Amino acid sequence: MTIKKRYLRIAHILFIALLLIQLLPDQATYPVYTSLLVRFAVGTEIVVLIASALVKKEESLALLVDIAGFLFVFLAIWSLVTAKYNYLNPQLFPAPGKIVHQFVVDREKIWTNVRSSLLTIIKGFVLATAVAVPLGLFIGWSARVGSAATYITKFFSSIPPIVYIPYGIALLPTFKSVSVFVIFLATFWPVFAGTMSGVLGVDKKIIDSAKVLNVGKLETLFKVILPASLQQIFLGCNQGLSVSFILLTSAEMIAAKDGMGYYVKYYSDFGDYTRTITGLLVIGFVVIGVTFLFNKLQNRLLKWKH
Amino acid sequence: MTTNKIEIKDLTVNYIENKRSFNALHDVSFGVADGEFVSVIGASGCGKSTLLSVLEGLYAPAGGTVQIDGKELRGTGTERGVVFQHYSLFPWMTTKKNIEFGIKQARKDVKRGDRSRIADEYLTKVGLDGFGSKYPSQLSGGMQQRAAIARALAMNTEILLMDEPFSAIDPKNRVILQELLLKLWEGDGSEPRKTVVFVTHDIDEAILLSDKIVVLTAHPGTVNEVVNVPFDRPRKRDELVRTDEYSKFRNRLLSLLYNDIAERIGGDEVVL
Numbered sequence: 001m002t003i004k005k006r007y008l009r010i011a012h013i014l015f016i017a018l019l020l021i022q023l024l025p026d027q028a029t030y031p032v033y034t035s036l037l038v039r040f041a042v043g044t045e046i047v048v049l050i051a052s053a054l055v056k057k058e059e060s061l062a063l064l065v066d067i068a069g070f071l072f073v074f075l076a077i078w079s080l081v082t083a084k085y086n087y088l089n090p091q092l093f094p095a096p097g098k099i100v101h102q103f104v105v106d107r108e109k110i111w112t113n114v115r116s117s118l119l120t121i122i123k124g125f126v127l128a129t130a131v132a133v134p135l136g137l138f139i140g141w142s143a144r145v146g147s148a149a150t151y152i153t154k155f156f157s158s159i160p161p162i163v164y165i166p167y168g169i170a171l172l173p174t175f176k177s178v179s180v181f182v183i184f185l186a187t188f189w190p191v192f193a194g195t196m197s198g199v200l201g202v203d204k205k206i207i208d209s210a211k212v213l214n215v216g217k218l219e220t221l222f223k224v225i226l227p228a229s230l231q232q233i234f235l236g237c238n239q240g241l242s243v244s245f246i247l248l249t250s251a252e253m254i255a256a257k258d259g260m261g262y263y264v265k266y267y268s269d270f271g272d273y274t275r276t277i278t279g280l281l282v283i284g285f286v287v288i289g290v291t292f293l294f295n296k297l298q299n300r301l302l303k304w305k306h
Numbered sequence: 307m308t309t310n311k312i313e314i315k316d317l318t319v320n321y322i323e324n325k326r327s328f329n330a331l332h333d334v335s336f337g338v339a340d341g342e343f344v345s346v347i348g349a350s351g352c353g354k355s356t357l358l359s360v361l362e363g364l365y366a367p368a369g370g371t372v373q374i375d376g377k378e379l380r381g382t383g384t385e386r387g388v389v390f391q392h393y394s395l396f397p398w399m400t401t402k403k404n405i406e407f408g409i410k411q412a413r414k415d416v417k418r419g420d421r422s423r424i425a426d427e428y429l430t431k432v433g434l435d436g437f438g439s440k441y442p443s444q445l446s447g448g449m450q451q452r453a454a455i456a457r458a459l460a461m462n463t464e465i466l467l468m469d470e471p472f473s474a475i476d477p478k479n480r481v482i483l484q485e486l487l488l489k490l491w492e493g494d495g496s497e498p499r500k501t502v503v504f505v506t507h508d509i510d511e512a513i514l515l516s517d518k519i520v521v522l523t524a525h526p527g528t529v530n531e532v533v534n535v536p537f538d539r540p541r542k543r544d545e546l547v548r549t550d551e552y553s554k555f556r557n558r559l560l561s562l563l564y565n566d567i568a569e570r571i572g573g574d575e576v577v578l
Contacts, residue, residue: 205393212362212388213411227398304398304441 006052006061011069015045018076024084032083033097040100041075044068094274102278110263110278114286117252117259120176121244121290124183128240132188133233136195137221140229150196157189162247165254179251179259186247187240194236198229231305234298241294245287260286309376310337311465311501312361316370319356319527329526330356333370336520336532340464341499343491345512346520349563353527354505358469361503362388374465384412386465387458391473394454395442402429402438405457412461428456432486448479455487466502472511484511485543491515492540509559513552514543521562531562 055061083095168178252261267275319331330353359365363382372379405425432452523530
């Protein structure tokens, strides 16, 4: 990449525009923490500049820079309609600096809630995957029950897992365990179905190859059928993961004492929309982060496909 | 009397498709001597691949016997190396790992540490030096088949079963691969040659490679004729194809293959 391609980007101009806008006088009647917004923007710009120097692939860099560009535009408009010209109801639409401020003030509380949510997700998700994949392999492999199981799975996966919550509450001692249970169900069926369809779709020639190499039954299942159906399994996992986040945050809004959904619901009940928006954004970042890491894992394990 | 390495007697195979059973092979008998290269040719649907499936142990015959070294064949076994037309290699393993896996399965005496060295050795033999860390999807079809051959050879089996291994390869590379196989199989005389059963629909391929050609007739698959290939080894394609003997022999095989089809369809109007 040439220096020009690396550093001469419209996003940097947008960054400067954003800074210039911050020089305008604040018309809002509440503290808008302009300096915090500026620090956040500068931090983002520094990350972009470091990435510009380090990232090797041109497309990935362009993507990152463009996203930052959008962010700067968004922040500029947001601060104009709130802090700078006070067009919007400050109660419902707090200035961006105020959100950054709230995040800094609440960071420990937010971290506790994020951790609680993530732990619940991980427990339910890992447990479901650990049961669904081997079970799907075994049942999909035995052709006779395989197709029957497909129909049963279709039935169970058609039930939106959220309706299990009341029954889960009756069944299990704590709300935490109910959350894990519901996430387990939300993940189990798609992963189970994905595994089975993966197994049923494995090319017969691959199985023949394993047979002529005298690969044992169990080894065939885990060393041949499993990798051959990995893509389908990941399809199920992705579905389970995204549904899990929806479910968990909904469940936390209903009855939990912590978690990201709880944070959002709790403060919106008090009309504290600054914290509500802060919570929404944090949830967005957490989900993006988890999805990103999961995709990395998937790409690594499926490297041989491309 | 010498016994054959592989002895097929009155082999009958029924195939079940859409709940209807049909006779894929009927009373097929022939033998393959130790160290002999035998090709099985025939029109598509004549059951040549089915025949190989039986030898691979993937398909059980309805009647007749297959003996290897005088023993009845039962199921699959790593004393037979197999190369398929597709998917001989596991796509999630690198080329080298595929070969190492084959060695692990077939040669229990080879220590774990030696597998890598043997795999490299065979990668070199088939001209895939430096491609060991590639996944099959990163290789061309021809290179994949080289790797599959490398694995089958690295398994050090006495018998090699090849099911149209070069049919999906473009003509130029097919010729190169045939010559590679010929060279590897003929060897330098230091080691005994492997017993090969090679299925193909390419007559020139069969002539170039084989000691003996089994011509199958379709519906049901029966042996039309077993023909000995009268050309000396080591063979050179360029020299071989220019001789009159080659053309004559080739025509004879063609007539064996196509007379049969013509008869079936009904005489003179058949243009092939």
